[in-house]
Amino acid sequence: MAPAQELPPETEAEPLGDAADKSRVTVVGSGNWGSVAAKLIASNTLRLPSFHDEVRMWVFEEILPSGEKLTDVINSTNENVKYLPGIKLGNNVVADPDLENAVKDANMLVFVTPHQFMEGICKRLVGKVKEGMEAISLIKGMEVKMEGPCMISSLISEQLGINCCVLMGANIANEIAVEKFSEATVGYRENRDIAEKWVQLFSTSYFMVSPVQDVEGVELCGTLKNVVAIAAGFVDGLEMGNNTKAAIMRIGLREMKAFSKLLFPSVKDTTFFESCGVADLITTCLGGRNRKVAEAFAKNGGKRSFDELEAEMLQGQKLQGVSTARELYEVLSHRGWLELFPLFATVHEISTGRLPPSAIVEYNR
Numbered sequence: 562m563a564p565a566q567e568l569p570p571e572t573e574a575e576p577l578g579d580a581a582d583k584s585r586v587t588v589v590g591s592g593n594w595g596s597v598a599a600k601l602i603a604s605n606t607l608r609l610p611s612f613h614d615e616v617r618m619w620v621f622e623e624i625l626p627s628g629e630k631l632t633d634v635i636n637s638t639n640e641n642v643k644y645l646p647g648i649k650l651g652n653n654v655v656a657d658p659d660l661e662n663a664v665k666d667a668n669m670l671v672f673v674t675p676h677q678f679m680e681g682i683c684k685r686l687v688g689k690v691k692e693g694m695e696a697i698s699l700i701k702g703m704e705v706k707m708e709g710p711c712m713i714s715s716l717i718s719e720q721l722g723i724n725c726c727v728l729m730g731a732n733i734a735n736e737i738a739v740e741k742f743s744e745a746t747v748g749y750r751e752n753r754d755i756a757e758k759w760v761q762l763f764s765t766s767y768f769m770v771s772p773v774q775d776v777e778g779v780e781l782c783g784t785l786k787n788v789v790a791i792a793a794g795f796v797d798g799l800e801m802g803n804n805t806k807a808a809i810m811r812i813g814l815r816e817m818k819a820f821s822k823l824l825f826p827s828v829k830d831t832t833f834f835e836s837c838g839v840a841d842l843i844t845t846c847l848g849g850r851n852r853k854v855a856e857a858f859a860k861n862g863g864k865r866s867f868d869e870l871e872a873e874m875l876q877g878q879k880l881q882g883v884s885t886a887r888e889l890y891e892v893l894s895h896r897g898w899l900e901l902f903p904l905f906a907t908v909h910e911i912s913t914g915r916l917p918p919s920a921i922v923e924y925n926r
């Protein structure tokens with residue numbers, strides 16, 4: 562299909578004032594998706610007059626086998642050689658290993674790290690972000706606190722006192738990196754103008770972004786589908802075939818919707834038909850990292866742990882599905898909902914070795 566997309570119009574006139582009128586964007590995170598997000602954004606900040614050209618990207622510093630710092634290599638080669646090798650990010654992307662320095666001049670922050678690091682990152686940023694800052698989270702995951710589950714966008718909003726939208730979708734990063742057409746959904750709370758600004762910042766001829774007024778629905782879709790992808794990987798590892806996998810995806814989608822609506826009755830049915838819903842579920846169950854590692858786990862009969870397989874197969878990239886299944890299980894146990902969500906519960910029980918991988922089709926007991 563030829564992507565018949567028109568880029569968002571460059572409606573704003575060239576600012577009359579000085580460069581201070583322009584928005585400055587910082588990407589917090591530089592993994593596989595973080596690097597692709599920086600590439601997308603950097604192509605647009607060059608094109609759109611209301612943004613500064615430069616895009617800062619915070620890098621969790623590491624030393625490469627060559628002895629060089631990852632940040633130095635990104636800045637000299639314009640490539641994230643560890644997490645997105647072979648792709649030029651754009652000369653206006655500047656890697657910065659100092660988190661506080663990376664955000665200090667920004668007024669738009671894009672959060673895109675594995676979810677388990679976000680609590681620590683937010684703590685470091687308290688009092689360090691500009692007034693009126695706008696944020697967006699591309700992070701698929703949640704935190705579980707004493708009071709209950711906390712979505713990552715809420716963590717950001719509450720800890721930093723800023724508004725936070727979300728962007729989720731059927732977005733396997735390596736495919737978008739080579740500019741294959743895909744779609745995404747921006748979830749926003751009230752301010753449609755802010756949502757439009759994020760749409761403008763991310764949209765390209767091959768990346769079509771649509772806004773939806775349903776932050777929780779969009780974010781829960783992105784978060785929960787990773788658990789279903791683990792189940793799909795078990796099915797693949799056991800060579801159960803396409804019908805079984807389709808059944809797992811359908812049951813998973815039903816649980817995703819039921820859980821989201823129990824937690825947030827405001828979640829809209831229509832959100833599940835956006836890119837963040839059924840489309841992301843399909844792509845992740847076909848081609849994602851959660852599926853791939855879960856397949857290896859099942860092939861090994863559950864004898865090698867997810868941690869071990871993740872380290873061996875993903876070279877520093879992180880799975881979100883296994884920890885999300887654990888977090889979900891805590892919520893389900895605490896609220897007495899385990900029986901309502903047998904697929905979610907079984908994924909956790911298999912991942913922790915309490916049940917064999919074959920239990921993935923026996924849970925409907």
Ligand SMILES: NC(=O)C1=CN([C@@H]2O[C@H](COP(=O)(O)OP(=O)(O)OC[C@H]3O[C@@H](n4cnc5c(N)ncnc54)[C@H](O)[C@@H]3O)[C@@H](O)[C@H]2O)C=CC1
Pocket residue numbers: 590591592593594595596620621622644673674675676678699700701702732733734735877878879880881
């Ligand atoms: N890769 C993909 O295709 C997609 C990923 N996502 C989501 O984006 C989020 C980020 O994922 P990726 O960019 O793919 O990351 P990744 O899994 O490729 O890379 C891991 C990142 O974590 C960093 N890291 C390691 N230890 C850390 C620490 N202690 N503190 C802070 N950072 C640390 C690494 O430097 C690296 O940047 C996740 O929530 C993921 O679910 C969403 C859509 C697509």
Ligand SMILES: O=C(CO)COP(=O)(O)O
Pocket residue numbers: 701730731732733734787790841844845848849850851852880881
């Ligand atoms: O979220 C993703 C695609 O939209 C990527 O999923 P994985 O983390 O399983 O690769």
